[in-house]
Amino acid sequence: APWVAAIASTVFGVLLTGAFHEDGxxxxxxxxxxxxxxxxxxxxxxxxxxxxxxxxxLVLAVLSKVALLALLAQVDAWLAVVALFAAHVTSRTAPLFVIRTLAHVGDTPQSKSKPLAESIGNGGLVAGLLWWALAMALVVWLLPAAPWALAVLGAAIGLAWMWRLLQRRLQGFTGDGLGATQQVCEVLFYLGLALAIS
Structure with missing residues (x-):
């Protein structure tokens, strides 16, 4: 059943990451x-x-992910599976742009995101984009007819919105901001895909 599968995949994603991004x-x-x-x-x-x-x-984000995944699964189960993979890769690449273009504003010595931010340079960004491009090439090869460009556009809109929000309100990013960026980009990836296929 699409709803059961959507809930199960969301639960698995949360367990896999320890709700790291949801907490952010x-x-x-x-x-x-x-x-x-x-x-x-x-x-x-x-x-x-x-x-x-x-x-x-949290409630709105999880409900949005489950509902959109269930909708995609009702259209085509294989589409939902591939979209799940593509959305996770895309949404985890997006925070790299935040790290490279905004200052880190977390001031606690035990900050988990500061060492990460300091270790990712332009080479790291290029490597991340290369891995994303390879993953998306696989996705397009598996389902060439799906409107992946619009799904990526949805994630890009989410990234732009989060970048602007963090820059305007905090003048930089924290680890929580990176987690929130991932969540917003994932939801908008599914939304872009769902709107395109409808």
């Missing part, structure tokens, strides 16, 4: 929703407790 989305939503002041927002994001903004963001 919730923390960012709490911080930006909880205060318009930059320093206060960063302080809220460090709090391990989840607030109302984070809970709402």
């Amino acid at each position: 989305l919730a923390d960012l939503a709490d911080g930006l929703g909880g205060s318009m002041d930059r320093s206060r927002a960063l302080e809220i994001m460090k709090d391990s407790r989840i607030g109302s903004y984070g809970a709402i963001a």
